Amino acid sequence: MAVDLNTSAERTPADKAEAGAEKPVRTRLLRDDRWPDWLATAMFAFAALVVVATFIPPLRRYFLRWHDVISMLTIPIVPNLVYAALLIAMGIALRRRLRTAWWLLIIWWIILPQLGRIYSITTGGPRLQIVGLVIMSVVLVIVWRARSQFLAHGVMRNLIAAIICFLVGLLVILVLGTWLVNTFGTAPDLSTATLHVVDKLLGEVGLTRPDEVTSPLWVTILLDLLGAATILTSTYLLFKPPPETKTLSAVDEARVRTLLRTFGDSDSLGYFATRRDKSIVWNTGEPATAQAGVSYRVIGSVSLASGNPVGDPEHWGSAIERWRAKARANGWSLAVMGAGELGAAAYTEAGLTAFEIGDEAILDMRSFSLNGPGMKSVRQSVSRLQRRGYTTNVVRHGDLDPAQFDALSSSAARWRGDGGDERGFSMALGRLGDPLDSQCVLVEAHDVDGTLHGFLSFVPWGRNGLSLDLMRRDPTADNGLVELMVASLADRAAAFSVGRVSLNFAMFREAFERGAQIGAGPIARLWRQALLVASRNWQLESLYRSNAKYQPEWQPRYICFEYTSDLPRVGTAAGSAEGFLTRPSLATLHRHGKEPAAGALERAGEAYAAEVTAQIPEEPDAVAEAMSLEGLPEQVRVRREKLMRLREQGINPFPVTFPRSHTLAQVRAEAGELPPDTRTGRQVSVAGRVILSRDGGKLCFATLRDGSGDLQIMIALDAVGPEVLRRWRHDVDLGDHVGVIGEVITTKRGELTVRAESYEITAKSIRPLPDKHKGLTDPEARVRARYVDLIVRPEAREIAYVRAAVVRSVRDSLQNRGFTEVETPMPGPLRPTSTPMTSIFTCGLLPSCISSA
Numbered sequence: 001m002a003v004d005l006n007t008s009a010e011r012t013p014a015d016k017a018e019a020g021a022e023k024p025v026r027t028r029l030l031r032d033d034r035w036p037d038w039l040a041t042a043m044f045a046f047a048a049l050v051v052v053a054t055f056i057p058p059l060r061r062y063f064l065r066w067h068d069v070i071s072m073l074t075i076p077i078v079p080n081l082v083y084a085a086l087l088i089a090m091g092i093a094l095r096r097r098l099r100t101a102w103w104l105l106i107i108w109w110i111i112l113p114q115l116g117r118i119y120s121i122t123t124g125g126p127r128l129q130i131v132g133l134v135i136m137s138v139v140l141v142i143v144w145r146a147r148s149q150f151l152a153h154g155v156m157r158n159l160i161a162a163i164i165c166f167l168v169g170l171l172v173i174l175v176l177g178t179w180l181v182n183t184f185g186t187a188p189d190l191s192t193a194t195l196h197v198v199d200k201l202l203g204e205v206g207l208t209r210p211d212e213v214t215s216p217l218w219v220t221i222l223l224d225l226l227g228a229a230t231i232l233t234s235t236y237l238l239f240k241p242p243p244e245t246k247t248l249s250a251v252d253e254a255r256v257r258t259l260l261r262t263f264g265d266s267d268s269l270g271y272f273a274t275r276r277d278k279s280i281v282w283n284t285g286e287p288a289t290a291q292a293g294v295s296y297r298v299i300g301s302v303s304l305a306s307g308n309p310v311g312d313p314e315h316w317g318s319a320i321e322r323w324r325a326k327a328r329a330n331g332w333s334l335a336v337m338g339a340g341e342l343g344a345a346a347y348t349e350a351g352l353t354a355f356e357i358g359d360e361a362i363l364d365m366r367s368f369s370l371n372g373p374g375m376k377s378v379r380q381s382v383s384r385l386q387r388r389g390y391t392t393n394v395v396r397h398g399d400l401d402p403a404q405f406d407a408l409s410s411s412a413a414r415w416r417g418d419g420g421d422e423r424g425f426s427m428a429l430g431r432l433g434d435p436l437d438s439q440c441v442l443v444e445a446h447d448v449d450g451t452l453h454g455f456l457s458f459v460p461w462g463r464n465g466l467s468l469d470l471m472r473r474d475p476t477a478d479n480g481l482v483e484l485m486v487a488s489l490a491d492r493a494a495a496f497s498v499g500r501v502s503l504n505f506a507m508f509r510e511a512f513e514r515g516a517q518i519g520a521g522p523i524a525r526l527w528r529q530a531l532l533v534a535s536r537n538w539q540l541e542s543l544y545r546s547n548a549k550y551q552p553e554w555q556p557r558y559i560c561f562e563y564t565s566d567l568p569r570v571g572t573a574a575g576s577a578e579g580f581l582t583r584p585s586l587a588t589l590h591r592h593g594k595e596p597a598a599g600a601l602e603r604a605g606e607a608y609a610a611e612v613t614a615q616i617p618e619e620p621d622a623v624a625e626a627m628s629l630e631g632l633p634e635q636v637r638v639r640r641e642k643l644m645r646l647r648e649q650g651i652n653p654f655p656v657t658f659p660r661s662h663t664l665a666q667v668r669a670e671a672g673e674l675p676p677d678t679r680t681g682r683q684v685s686v687a688g689r690v691i692l693s694r695d696g697g698k699l700c701f702a703t704l705r706d707g708s709g710d711l712q713i714m715i716a717l718d719a720v721g722p723e724v725l726r727r728w729r730h731d732v733d734l735g736d737h738v739g740v741i742g743e744v745i746t747t748k749r750g751e752l753t754v755r756a757e758s759y760e761i762t763a764k765s766i767r768p769l770p771d772k773h774k775g776l777t778d779p780e781a782r783v784r785a786r787y788v789d790l791i792v793r794p795e796a797r798e799i800a801y802v803r804a805a806v807v808r809s810v811r812d813s814l815q816n817r818g819f820t821e822v823e824t825p826m827p828g829p830l831r832p833t834s835t836p837m838t839s840i841f842t843c844g845l846l847p848s849c850i851s852s853a
Contacts, residue, residue: 152331169230265462308343381480389448398438405433
C-alpha cells in the first residue's frame, strides 16, 4: 500500500533551517513596528515625573527653572497637572498610532524645543544643551522614519466635540478660578486674578508678578485638577476611535457558513463567528473569493477577535495581516480571546503573544459512559432524577416552531431573574430560535408533571461535533439536572451523528487543579485562593468543577495580544465582551433588574435567512469530491490520470491474481553464483513492488521488492518490442506492483537479473513513496505510517519478522509445557521503554497463560 507523506518526507532539514532563518527577519519587522508603543511609554514616564514634581516642593522649585537637566536633554518638564494631562493624552494618542499625535510630537515637543536650544546655545546658554540638541536630533530622525507606522486618522466630529469641551471647560475654570482667587486670595482687580489663573494653568510662566496675587494652595490644586480633567476629557473626545458600525452582512455570513462546512472541524468555537454583532475581515478583502477570515468586535479601542480564524489554515496568516492592517488604520489594539492551539500558533507566527488562560472540556461521545471510572457522582445524580420521574427530550432546532422558542426564552428569563448580565462572546451565540440555526441541538429536561426545568443548546462543530452555547436551569429544580441532560445527549449521540461535544470553557483550570494538589507551593496556593475569592462573583471554580466531573479531555485556550502595555485595555475589553465587566452608563442603570433573556441578539427574519441560504453553495457530492483531481498533490494527480488512462485502454490496474512461480529470494537461491553476462535459459514468473527505476532509452532497469528480498529486472527493446517498452516508461511509477515473466540472466557487471519478456501491472500505486534512499526519517511518521515504514525500510521488516518468531516460539513453548492460553483485558497502554518481549505481555498480544494443573 502506498501513501502520500509529502508533509513529513519532503520537508528536509534544509527546509526547516530555511524556515527558521525567516524568523529573525520577522522579529526585526516587529521590533521596528513597536515605535509608537515605545514613544507612548516615554510620554507616560515624563507624565509620571511631572506629577511627582508637582507635589514635591523641592522638585517643583527645581523644574520651575528653565535650565533643568532633563529639559535641556529631552523634552520640557513643567511641574503642573495640566501639563501632565497633556503628556498622558499624547501617550494615548501615540499608542493608537494617530497621525495627528505624530505631528504634535514632531512640532510641539521636538522642533520647537530644538529651536529654543539653538537660540540658547548661540546666546551663550548652558553648553549641556548641545548634548540635548544631539539627542533630540537622533529622536527626530527615528520619529520621522517611523511616520509610516502612524496610520490612524481622527474623525471631524471628534474634533468639533473636543474643541467645544475644551472651550467650555476653560471658561468654567476661568470664571470659577477668578472667583476663588478674588474671594479667598488677594488680587488688585478681576483681570489680574484671571491672569493669575491662566498663569497657574500654564505652569507659572510669569504672566503676573509673585507679589501681585496670592491664593491658597488648595485653590491652586483645584485649578490644576480641573484643568487636567478638561484636557483629558477633550483629548479623549479628540482621539477616541471611530465606532465600528459594520456588522456581519448576509454575504459575510454565507461565506462564514460555507467555510465552516469545509474547515469547521478545526475549532469548536468556529460557529460563534456567525454572531451578528461581530464583523469579519477576509484575507482577499472580498467574501466571494476569501479562503479565510478573522471574526472580531471593536470594544473601546481594542479589536477583539474570538477563537481561531475562520477558513483554510493555509490562509490564516494573510487574514491576520489584513486584520492587523485594518486595526492600524483605525488605531485599534489587537487581541484574541479563546484561541485554540492551532489558532494561537498562527497568531504567534503573526507577531502576537499568547497566554494560556484556561481549558475547554471535550467529551468523546463514543467512549462516554456513566459506568466509567470516576463517574460515580454523575451516575448517582442521573439515577436519582430518573427515579423522581424526570425526562429529557433531544431535538434539532429546526424541528421546533417559534412559539416553542418564545417559551424557552421566557422560561430562561424567569429563571435568571436579576442574577446578572448575559455573559458570553467567544463561546456564546447570543440568540435562540434563529431560522439559520436549524442544525443546532436542544436538550430539554421536564419533571414528572411535564414542567420544563432546564435546557441546553448546542451549536454545530464541524461534521460530527457539538459545542455548548446556552445552559439554563430552574434554580428550584433538583440537583443533577445538567448531568441528566448531558447523559441524555450521550445516549442519543449516535442518532444525531455526534462524536464529540465541547462543554464550557473553564478559566484558570490548571491553577485550581495545581493549587489544590498536595505539596503545592505557596505561589500556587495563593493564586488559587485569589481565584476562589473571584469565584464568589464570577463562578470560576464552580464552572471548573461542573466540567471536571465528566472526566473530559482538556484542551487549552489562549488569550493573544500584541504588546504587553496593551494588557490593561485588552483585559478590560475581554471582560466587557464576556460579561464579567459592565461599563456604567445611564442605560445600564435604567434597565437594572431587567436583564436580557436567552437569545437576546435579534433573530434573523425570513427574508434575511433566505438571502443567506441562497448564497451558500450546495454541498459537493462526497464521492465526486473524492474522485476529483482538484486540490491533489501533483504526483498524485499524475498517477490518477495514468490510472484512468489504463482503464480507458481496457487494462485492469488491479487484477485479482498473477501466476507467480518464484519469490525473489528463491530466484537468487536457485541461481547461485553465476559469472557476469550469463544467460541461464530458465524462465521464471516473479512479482514485487518497484522500488528503484532507471531509464536508459532502449534499456530500462528496475528493482523489485517482495517479502523475501530485492531483485533487478530488465526491460529491453529487443526482448519486449517498442510498444511494451513505451508503456513501461509511461505507465509504471515507483511504488507500483508489477509481475514479470522472463529469463534469469546476469548483466555485464554480474548483477542477477530477470530479463523481461512480458510484464503486467498488478497494483497501481496512487500515492508516491517517500525518499527512496532515506525512507521515513521522522520517528513519529514511522509510527503513524507503519505500513510505509515496512515497505521502504528493510530494518523494520527484520524487526517484524523477529518479533513474530519470538511470539510464536513463546506460545509454542508454553503450549508444549501444558499451559492453556486465556484471554484477559489489556492492563494498560504500552510503555515506550518496553522491550519487545515485555510488550507481548503488557499489550495483551500474548494473553496470560495458566497451568492446566
